[in-house]
Amino acid sequence: MKGEQVAKNANLLRAELRRQGIMPTVVKIKPKPLFGSAGKKISAKDIAVFSRQLATMIKSGVPIVQALEIIGGGQKNPKLKDMLNSLRADIEGGSSIYEAMGKHPVQFDELYRNLVKAGESAGVLETVLDTIATYKENIESLKGKIKKALFYPATVIVVAILVSAILLIFVVPQFQQVFRSFGADLPAFTKLIIAASEFLLSYWWLILLIVIGGTFGFLFAYKRSPAMQHTMDRLILKVPVVGQIMHNAAIARYARTLATTFKAGVPLVEALDIVSGATGNSVYERAVHEIRDDVAVGYQLNMAMKQVNLFPHMVTQMTAIGEEAGALDTMLFKVAEFYEEEVNNAVDALSSLLEPMIMIFIGGVVGCMVVGMYLPIFKLAAAI
Structure with missing residues (x-):
């Protein structure tokens, strides 16, 4: 017989197996995989x-x-x-x-x-x-919606950059050879595109190094600098459409987490301390710390929430009703459900809005390059 069993050491495992009527011949620690743990x-x-x-x-x-x-x-x-x-x-x-x-x-x-x-x-x-x-399950679903909301704008930028790079590297040089055979003066817009193509072909390694280095440098600084995290989170909240989605998501996570902890019997001040890290945004995290400090000295929760000036009137009013009725967790669950639905609807609306915008944006980038390349040909045809 062969088998695996968790134990603190080999001797304790031998004793446990003997107790079960099994006389082990060899007991050894399972080796770890060479490149990290499996699975x-x-x-x-x-x-x-x-x-x-x-x-x-x-x-x-x-x-x-x-x-x-x-x-x-x-x-x-x-x-x-x-x-x-x-x-x-x-x-x-x-x-x-x-x-x-x-x-x-x-x-x-x-x-x-x-x-x-x-x-x-x-x-x-x-x-x-x-x-x-x-x-x-609800929080992971909400995270998925937030990622979806941020994914579309990122996709537009990445696809536009890739299409532009392909045109500048492979297509523009072909046109450039044809234009040289004309010997005529090129339009300023065409010269600009050719200059961009030549720069990309000559310094592609530098551009790639700057992009990779800048990305890793930003992520490194973001993870280790609370001030930078707070600045970026504050800026994201101010972005049109996406910012409102992030506001609603933070409120939904705050309400659901606080309702869950409070329902489980965790004291309110301790619950707020736990909730601060679950909002997903450092602006709201700092606000919840302020709320916790106010509640600790005797403020009602709804009054402390009003002080930070982040929560909509409906949220503070429903919190006040919940406190008065002794059903704070129930009211907060309703707030969470409302704002999760708001996030869901906003993400769907954003997706519908961005799909045609992606096509227009990429079409505009490609169209500008095509026009720039064909302008000299149009001028030559007019001269003939």
Whole structure:
């Protein structure tokens, strides 16, 4: 017989196998692959599915250790399987599920762990896990819509640059040879296009180096500079159409995250501290920190939200109604649903608007180059 099992060391595994009536001949540590660990990365979708499965099993009365063993046994992704086996081993060793998840902070962020801790304390872990699964599914859907909204403008720019580069590198030089045989003076617009073609052919390596270096330099600085992140996030919020989508998305994520944490029994001030990092925008993150500080000294949530001057009147009013009625989580869920629908509609409208604009923009770029190349021919025909 051969097999694999998670254990802290070989001696403990031998003892466990003997207890099960198995006398092992060789027990050795499984070697790691040469180039990183095998299997694809554990995605947020994987965690959402795992949360739903675990909640269903706990509701059905399956002990948590056995539930983790069943779920882990059915995984095809080795990384996810190893993580679930690690969780099971830690819980078998006496750790709470909150403590076991704390060893995997990338997959289980602070929000997730705090919700699980609240669910464990209140004895409603299965309900909390079900809520987390729904939350993660909605947030991932929202992220997908935001990426779709940003993808179209980026596509227009990239395609226009590629088409222009192809024309300048392969097409314009052919026309340039023909124009030389004319010996006539070329129009200024044609000279400009030829000069651009010659520059691209001579210094393509420099342009490529600047583009690659600039991209990596920007990403490096953006990831390590909070000031730059805040500046870029603030600028994105001011971009027409896209900025409004980002505003609505940040409000939706704020409302859904706060509603989920508050419903799980996390105190409001602590919940706001967790929520700040889940908005997806540093402008809103700073605003939520201000709201948390105001609530901590006695302000009502809706009043603190008004102070930051970022949330629409409808959001603050619904929050006020929820606070007065003792149904804050319910109202915030409604706010989240409304703004998620707004994002969905805005992304669909943006897609419909940009499709013809992409064609017009690329057609305009190609048309200008074609006109520039044919102008000398038109002049020659007129002279004849």
